[in-house]
Amino acid sequence: MSAPQPPQTKRLSSVRSYHGDSFTDSYEWLRDKENPEVIDYLTAENTFTERITAGQQPLRDTIFEEIKERTLETDLSVPQRKGNFWYYSRSVEGKQYPVMCRVPAQTDGTDSENFTPPTVEPGTPVDHETVLLDCNEFAKDLPFFSLGSFSPAEDGSLLAFSVDASGDERFTQHFYNCETQQLLDETIDNVFAGSFLAPDATSLIYTVADDSWRPYQIRRHVLGTSADNDAVLFNEPDVTMWLGAEISADKSALLIDSGNSEFSEIYVVPFAELDTFHEAATPVIARAQKVQYSVEPVTLDSQKYLLICHNFEAVNSELVLAPYPESEDFDSYRALWKPVMKHREDVRIEGATLSATHLVVSARANTTSRLFFSPLSQLRELAINDHQLVFSEPAGFDDELYTCSLTSASADSPVVRFSYEAWVTPTRVYDFFPATDQLLLRKETPVLGDFSTDNYTAYRLWASAEDGTRIPLSIMHRADLDMTAPHPVLQYGYGSYEASMDPVFGIARLSLLDRGVIFVVAHIRGGGELGRNWYLKGKKLHKKNTFTDFVATTDFLASQEWVDEKRIAIMGGSAGGLLIGATLNLAPEKYCAAVAQVPFVDALTTILDPELPLSALEWEEWGNPIESSEVYEYMKSYTPYENIRPVVYPPIAAVTSLNDTRVFYVEPAKWVAQLRHTIDKNSATPLLKIEMDGGHGGGSGRYTRWRDIAWDYAFILTHMGIPTAG
Missing domain, CATH: 3.40.50.1820 (Alpha/Beta hydrolase fold, catalytic domain)
Incomplete structure (x- = not known):
């Protein structure tokens, strides 16, 4: 032949x-x-x-x-707490996609008790478990299925999720009433990945892309209204800029970020001021300064500040504490910055966030991605004087080459969750209580055989x-x-x-x-x-x-x-x-x-x-x-x-x-x-x-x-x- x-x-x-x-x-x-x-x-x-x-x-x-x-086909993720519920996904043998579930969380115990995930066994339902979304059922008549956003409301009443049904990363937004267990008729087409509910769950923040599939608009959809009436919060006409949005760690503000691989421009918009926000507002650092940066709001003794991770004259970035900007006079604003973690030639600072008790910094040293912690009390001292912060790391990692990456942290939670991975060590999920230095292994990916x-x-x-x-x-x-x-x-x-x-x-x-x-x-x-x-x-x-x-x-x-x-x-x-x-x-x-x-x-x-x-x-x-x-x-x-x-x-x-x-x-x-x-x-x-x-x-x-x-x-x-x- x-x-x-x-x-x-x-x-x-x-x-x-x-x-x-x-x-x-x-x-x-x-x-x-x-x-x-x-x-x-x-x-x-x-x-x-x-x-x-x-x-x-x-x-x-x-x-x-x-x-x-080698794969435990019937398995589940480590439950993640949001509000008064634990959310997790189940995988089932023979099924392509996960099943998204939740159970109520304990609220009347110690921090350790309240933030200890429930014991959930693979393949075994637990008391009060609710299936929010069976992706296999949703996908059964679709040629392709990719779950984009999965955003439960803080109070647990509503779920917003998006689905790509073709692979072109154009998502359809859906809403599910968790109390009546009904999928709502309300949908939004052609949503970009990353949509989420505002903390009060009355509106959805989402991004749309232009014809070149560049995210260029941040929109706000008020639940129960037509998507045709959705307000445009921010429009980015510059075709070299990528637009995104997220909720701050303290849930007080919407962070609108327009940037590329060389510089950024970020707006901090308190949720209470969304209705009055306009594009003439003052950014933290204007794009004309050509600075690449990220920000995180923090309140210290009732005073509002910003944590800014920036690369101005600091190629590997520097982390500073700053007041909210009052003008676009960059030189004057820089004079008010206080160094939190100074620039180093051998450490690349990648970002910062907050837990209820600590500042959490992601950084890379000698190729290795690591997490550093410092008590918020030290940040308060810095706000008053020139106090130098002391950082520590969780102990006990012995692989030569590993990755320690943040999974979740929130200013209303005493626990920081991160994953630890190495080339030949199965992925581990840890919960770390930095206030007590308690490190708890929640799961190691099982490998059968x-x-x-x-x-x-x-x-x-x-x-x-x-x-x-x-x-x-x-x-x-x-x-x-x-x-x-x-x-x-x-x-x-x-x-x-x-x-x-x-x-x-x-x-x-x-x-x-x-x-x-x-x-x-x-x-x-x-x-x-x-x-x-x-x-x-x-x-x-x-x-x-x-x-x-x-x-x-x-x-x-x-x-x-x-x-x-x-x-x-x-x-x-x-x-x-x-x-x-x-x-x-x-x-x-x-x-x-x-x-x-x-x-x-x-x-x-x-x-x-x-x-x-x-x-x-x-x-x-x-x-x-x-x-x-x-x-x-x-x-x-x-x-x-x-x-x-x-x-x-x-x-x-x-x-x-x-x-x-x-x-x-x-x-x-x-x-x-x-x-x-x-x-x-x-x-x-x-x-x-x-x-x-x-x-x-x-x-x-x-x-x-x-x-x-x-x-x-x-x-x-x-x-x-x-x-x-x-």
Whole structure:
């Protein structure tokens, strides 16, 4: 039987001209997903990919079953208190989606008693349990389901939740009367993610997006009225700014934040003044100052202040206590600031919030995300004089590489909840009472079977970049792996938007480690692992550092006796998919396989068109190639689609979704077509796998996600030479 042949893709010339340069794009016609010919082509690509990878199906099935067998399918989240109820979700064996529940909370005990979650057993109802939303029932007739916001009222009378039914991140807002247990007829269409009820539950605060899917308006919907009459609280016309809103930790104010990756503008609006708020109000720091910051209101001895985490002359940020601004005179306002946590070159301050007793600061030191606590009494002293705060951390964490990240804190609660994760340690949920230094483990993610964290190891190594910069690497593998013999490596990276690839435990990853694969995360420039400068050295006209760092990581690994240099595979998603594409163009001979997930591989075409979703927002990350010929030439020199070479490339799988609004399906579709047209014919045929009912995260539902992971891993393992029988 002859080998399957890929679909034939017609080439239609479309010329793009900027700054005296013209580029002929032969596959831009694939952008029109309303064209039946495009859909037919994408369907044919799926069929071809299924046929060419049919031999990997047994391995996919095996990995899927391994994930399933290690996962406690009937489980529940740790209950989270809001008002006088505990809210939690149940997962049920055989069901794709969670069931959202609640039970009444105790209110007449000590702090420890009142804030101790109820004992809820998986699969076992508890007294007075109420099912608020069975996502499986709600999703039964939908092609796709993603729960966006889930916002119960403070008094427990109402629930607001939003649902994306296609994967395009356009949500429909719903309301549920918790007392009558009735879904209300009242809905709002095309809501952006992140809507929430105001503390008095009489109105909903939500965001809407423009045609380029940029959140640009904050609206207020009064319950029981038509959405046509919803008030616009704030309108952001600047196409480079992203608009959002949240409730302050003390629930006194609405925080409206317009910003990008370089600066912010925030308004603090007391809920009592929502009706009179107008856009001429004074921001905390005007955008003209080009300061990136966040704020949190705090009341100390009846006096109102703001905690401001800012980067003015403090690249890694500084935390200060300040009065409410009375004018936009920035220099005068700065003179009133009192330092709470001063700037340090080796610590990146990421934000601050409040509990009933303590200030809580999130910061990153030596790549590790940590939490720091200081009593509010010290903050009161600072308000009066120049008292220096003393911070402490919860004790008892012994992993070399871990993530300690805030889950919830509120100014009316004595407890701070956070998660602790490490590469080979299952996720733990802790409740910390900083006033008494009491740290309580509420849950550790169960891993079924013969799993033991002692069977695996994770540690830090450092590679050297072309310019001598040291690149941190996270290495993980079986503890009993013979490190005097060479082994296959899966190298993963991202390197954009100051996003850090922090240690997280993954049950699915065990299927790789148990097969002798060494998993390596390269913390390359463009991420945030080593502070703000680490990010700045991997963006705009420094972007190529991201890609050369990744290749330098490969060279370092290939020089180790425990690495089989012929079996190094790479994987990344979204901007990490751009990383994969650029890396393949730089050094295709170094890799045995590559998986690019929802890859941003046609970045220049996208960013040159501000009408495309989110394009204008990207100018602060990559530069503006429309206005700057230097940016245009620089981007054109690395963007994957335009730099494919006629040499042998390794086997490549581009995985995408038809309804992705962040990275359009057309980018990987064009990239795969251009790869086939350009690369040496001795290369394996690049593959395109597209989820026809999915978004940026792929298909919906946990079993669907597990099968997607199994597909990616089986592709990698097959080209590493791992037996397909599993």
